[in-house]
Amino acid sequence: MRLLHTSDWHLGRSFHRVGLLDAQAAFLDHLVATVRDREVDAVLVAGDVYDRAVPPLSAVALFDRALHRLAEAGVPTVMISGNHDSARRLGVGAGLLDRAGIHLRTDPAGIGTPVVLADAHGDVALYGLPYLEPALVRERLGAAKPGHEAVLVAAMDRVRADLAARPAGTRSVVLAHAFVAGGAPSDSERDITVGGVAAVPTTVFDGVDYVALGHLHGSQALTPRVRYSGSPLAYSFSETDHRKTMWLIDLGADGEVAAAERVDCPVPRPLARLRGRLEDLLADPAHDRHQDSWIEATLTDAVRPHDPMARLAERFPHTLHLVFDPERADTESLASYAQRLRGRSDQQIAEDFVSHVRVGAGLDAAERNVLYGAFDDVRVDTAATEREGGR
Numbered sequence: 001m002r003l004l005h006t007s008d009w010h011l012g013r014s015f016h017r018v019g020l021l022d023a024q025a026a027f028l029d030h031l032v033a034t035v036r037d038r039e040v041d042a043v044l045v046a047g048d049v050y051d052r053a054v055p056p057l058s059a060v061a062l063f064d065r066a067l068h069r070l071a072e073a074g075v076p077t078v079m080i081s082g083n084h085d086s087a088r089r090l091g092v093g094a095g096l097l098d099r100a101g102i103h104l105r106t107d108p109a110g111i112g113t114p115v116v117l118a119d120a121h122g123d124v125a126l127y128g129l130p131y132l133e134p135a136l137v138r139e140r141l142g143a144a145k146p147g148h149e150a151v152l153v154a155a156m157d158r159v160r161a162d163l164a165a166r167p168a169g170t171r172s173v174v175l176a177h178a179f180v181a182g183g184a185p186s187d188s189e190r191d192i193t194v195g196g197v198a199a200v201p202t203t204v205f206d207g208v209d210y211v212a213l214g215h216l217h218g219s220q221a222l223t224p225r226v227r228y229s230g231s232p233l234a235y236s237f238s239e240t241d242h243r244k245t246m247w248l249i250d251l252g253a254d255g256e257v258a259a260a261e262r263v264d265c266p267v268p269r270p271l272a273r274l275r276g277r278l279e280d281l282l283a284d285p286a287h288d289r290h291q292d293s294w295i296e297a298t299l300t301d302a303v304r305p306h307d308p309m310a311r312l313a314e315r316f317p318h319t320l321h322l323v324f325d326p327e328r329a330d331t332e333s334l335a336s337y338a339q340r341l342r343g344r345s346d347q348q349i350a351e352d353f354v355s356h357v358r359v360g361a362g363l364d365a366a367e368r369n370v371l372y373g374a375f376d377d378v379r380v381d382t383a384a385t386e387r388e389g390g391r
């Protein structure tokens with residue numbers, strides 16, 4: 001059975017000040033063309049269909065068109081909600097869409113009820129696990145502990161129980177939206193850390209033949225059968241070196257991954273990160289090849305040049321982002337707020353703040369629990385508000 005695995009479309013998202021709706025429409029054209037040209041048997045969309053709980057109408061219209069075209073192509077599609085989606089809003093009409101072969105799984109209640117497809121070698125059961133916010137679903141799933149790992153273990157127990165009751169030899173696929181250990185993040189995923197622990201081990205997914213993951217925006221294979229497709233477009237300059245693709249997976253007669261191919265997504269415009277003094281960036285012939293790229297420029301001039309954006313735009317009309325990183329001996333004190341925070345979690349930043357105001361006295365274990373608990377409460381409040389459609 002041939003599966004096309006994609007995720008993290010983030011419909012409605014823009015890149016700095018550039019709207020990406022046309023690029024997202026081009027990606028969806030490419031998806032539908034791939035389904036037809038490569039004789040795909042099922043499409044898997046592993047969450048973050050939209051960028052926001054309440055997406056702009058233009059994004060909703062784009063999604064609507066995609067649903068119609070997938071249904072017309074006659075290819076079964078399984079989709080889950082991600083941490084950016086409002087599960088309730090995305091799931092509207094799911095029962096009706098089912099009849100058109102589009103299987104939206106946004107409710108944890110449906111985790112143990114697969115979409116069953118068949119080929120010459122028998123059945124394939126496809127289980128959709130929507131993004132599971134631990135504090136909201138722990139009780140309902142009967143998870144033993146708080147945290148991402150415990151709720152995913154409970155969800156996977158339901159999957160394995162259902163699978164065990166099916167005829168021997170039934171092959172299985174799971175879609176999940178999670179941060180799985182070993183995966184490399186970028187700057188454009190929303191943090192889902194709980195209690196300081198974000199990543200769950202790949203062993204959580206033991207017992208199924210293929211795991212189609214969403215959340216991380218770089219394409220990667222954690223094991224041959226546990227993969228992230230990554231987003232179809234770059235959503236931050238940290239993804240400059242990513243190759244954006246979908247996975248075309250051939251699931252063999254015994255559930256083995258017989259083939260895994262990366263299908264390239266259309267690139268609206270390449271990305272480039274340039275660094276140096278403004279005059280050098282404007283003069284260096286090596287940068288000729290970046291003239292049509294979206295540019296992030298880090299200027300190292302000791303004195304901030306006059307109107308740098310306008311001057312850069314003369315050579316690089318698609319300059320989107322400027323960073324100032326002057327070359328001086330005491331760069332520490334001059335580093336911008338953003339530079340000092342780069343690559344650090346909210347928890348680390350808060351811990352450093354506490355130790356700063358207490359002149360070096362860091363957090364003890366009890367204080368750290370209180371702090372992490374507060375972060376979790378804020379996230380749960382936000383997620384609960386979105387579930388109730390409050391915003």
Ligand SMILES: [Mn+2]
Binds near residue numbers: 082084190216
């Ligand atoms: Mn995402």
